[in-house]
Amino acid sequence: MKPSESNPRFRQDVPQEMARLDHRDLRDDEFWRAIPAYAQLSRDEFNDYRFQSRNCVTSLRKLQQVIGEKMDPAFYRDVEEGIVRSTMSLRISPYLISLIDWENPYDDPLRIQFLPLGSQMREDHPELRLDSLAEQDDSPVPGLTHRYRDRALFLALDTCPVYCRFCTRSYAVGLDTEDVEKVHFGALTDRWQEVFTYVESRPELEDLVISGGDVANLKAEHIEHIGMRLLDIEHVQRMRFASKAPAIMPQKLITDRAWTDALIRVVEEGRVRGKEVSLHTHFNHPVEITEITRGALEPLVQRGVIIRNQTVLQRRVNDTPNTMQLLVQRLGWLGVKPYYVFVHDMVRGVEDLRTSLQTAIKLEKQVRGLTSGFNTPNFVLDTMGGGGKRNVHAFEVYDRNNGIAVYASPAVRPGDLFFYFDPIDELSPEAQDRWRDPIHRASMLEDAMQRARDCE
């Protein structure tokens, strides 16, 4: 007797939503051939990371050469205005260009993340700052942020294989733009030596994030040098290399074998010494994951490399239950742990991408229970001004009418309180008026702060 016949709970007519296995359907066609400039490329040519790096779209002119007449002059004028107003320089890989739906680029989740359109940009929130997380305030040596007691962020370089419109480190990452002159952290071994000396001098530091920029732009020997140097420091127990390459240029992991092998050597040396070395990556939407991605990650998974993902919650990109659920399931299917979903930081020039805190709270409820707890992301918010990450539900006060949340962070900054603000264009017309009036604005902030103090 089959289980379905003996027990009604094991019915074969599984409800539609339980039977869905869409997350396992990874794109495996030669999708790049739809782009005029890539139409003649074989699979091997398209999957060569050198082709991907050398052919990134870095200007309007290059975009026009690649896409050609797929788009009309009005679209290109919109892009031009977006580039002028952006805080990040343009750099988009052929892989991403090929995955964008050019029949409807205005609503495409990849276009929204990487290619700015002036018509969709909105005024920044009045409380926004360029370095909204105040990373430079907690920087004892250039390129190192030491905010949490036992861990630190090492910005090893300031370049990436692509540039995301929404980068939290737009104060430092990438080239200067018309709008922003950046703080630069070049990949310089002398500067790294200062970082290693500082880490050695702080026995409480057990955990290092090596980021930037993106470690995909470090040479293989630099990955090994940094990794082995930090493993040699006795109190460093954990280390995470942060790279967006699996999401935006998986070819890097497939065809730059020296780089991938260097990373694996550091992971394996760490294991011998009883230390954890992992890879942290950054997928935001399920369409970023194809069979090419699986080919890139499988060798790492097979060698036991722990891969965790950090997603940024973005309006019209991944702010619906279906998209977020599909992303979480697809990551799990690939062997990537969905570690965090971050509420969008208060970053300049991307107000169109931010969601309200309420959106994150609702999505968290839709995702929890979908799969095992260890494969379920924590929905967190990095508080403005240096309070660190807080669970979205852990606010002291959340004034939904005016879009003001206040968080405490006793383990990081005892006694201090930190704000987060919903995008003003999502508030009621009356609340938007209150934000426009400086006297009202000051009293709303003071009122929220007072109510948070009363909670303590």
Ligand code: SF4
């Ligand atoms: S890859 Fe990371 S560091 Fe680089 S631009 Fe994107 S978000 Fe910023």
